[in-house]
Amino acid sequence: MGVQRLAFFDLDNTLIDRQNALSGWVNEFCISRDLSDSACIKMCEELSVRAYPADFVRLRRELQLAESADELWKSYVRGIAARVTCRPGTAQRLGELRAAGWSLGVITNGAVDIQQAKLKQTGLLGAFDMVCISGEVGVRKPSPEIFEAAARRCALPLDGWMVGDNPATDVGGGQAVGLRTLWISGGREWPAGARNPDSIAEDASAAITYLLEWGYGRQPQSSGIL
Numbered sequence: 001m002g003v004q005r006l007a008f009f010d011l012d013n014t015l016i017d018r019q020n021a022l023s024g025w026v027n028e029f030c031i032s033r034d035l036s037d038s039a040c041i042k043m044c045e046e047l048s049v050r051a052y053p054a055d056f057v058r059l060r061r062e063l064q065l066a067e068s069a070d071e072l073w074k075s076y077v078r079g080i081a082a083r084v085t086c087r088p089g090t091a092q093r094l095g096e097l098r099a100a101g102w103s104l105g106v107i108t109n110g111a112v113d114i115q116q117a118k119l120k121q122t123g124l125l126g127a128f129d130m131v132c133i134s135g136e137v138g139v140r141k142p143s144p145e146i147f148e149a150a151a152r153r154c155a156l157p158l159d160g161w162m163v164g165d166n167p168a169t170d171v172g173g174g175q176a177v178g179l180r181t182l183w184i185s186g187g188r189e190w191p192a193g194a195r196n197p198d199s200i201a202e203d204a205s206a207a208i209t210y211l212l213e214w215g216y217g218r219q220p221q222s223s224g225i226l
C-alpha cells in the first residue's frame with residue numbers, strides 16, 4: 001500500500017486573488033458613497049490582511065457611514081465574492097492531484113460566509129475533500145489546533161504538505177506541526193531569518209506541478225527551487 005498523500009492549501013492569495021478583489025470593491029464602494037481618497041486608502045489598509053464583521057463596526061463609525069455594520073459586512077461579502085478570481089485551470093490542476101491519489105484540504109483564516117462564498121464563486125469548492133475555516137473552528141493559523149482539526153476531517157494522520165503565501169501562518173504554522181511546506185512566492189524573496197520552506201513556487205499551479213513530481217517518494221537533486 002502506498003503512502004497516503006495529503007496536501008492543505010491556504011485560500012487568499014494562494015488559490016485566489018484577494019488583493020485585486022479588495023481594491024476593486026473598496027474603490028467602487030468609495031465612489032458610490034462619495035468618500036474621499038483618504039477614506040479609500042484607510043479602508044484598503046484596514047482590510048488588507050483580513051476583514052471581519054467587527055471591522056465594519058469600526059469603519060462605519062470612523063467614516064460616518066449610514067448603513068448598519070451588518071449591511072456593510074453583507075455588501076463586502078457580496079462585492080468580494082463577485083470580484084474574486086483564480087487563475088484559469090486551477091480546479092483542473094487540483095483535479096490532477098486528486099486523480100494521483102492525493103487528499104486535498106483548504107485551511108484558511110477568515111469568517112465562514114466570505115470564505116465559502118469565494119470558494120463557490122471561483123468553482124474551487126468541489127476540488128477539495130474538506131474545508132477548514134478559522135471562523136468555524138475557533139482558532140486561526142498558525143495555531144496547531146487548526147491543522148489538527150483539518151487532518152481529523154480528512155480522517156488522516158497530520159502528515160503531508162501545507163501550501164500557502166504567508167511565511168508565518170502557512171509555512172511557520174505548517175512547520176510547527178511537522179508538515180512539509182511549500183511557499184507561494186508570487187515573485188517575492190523568502191524573508192531573511194525565517195526557516196526555509198521545503199520548496200518555493202511562484203503560484204498554485206507551479207506548486208501542484210512540484211507536488212505531482214516530488215511530493216512523495218522521490219527526492220529532488222537539489223532542495224527544490226531554493
Ligand SMILES: [Mg+2]
Binds near residue numbers: 011012166
Ligand atoms: Mg494567504
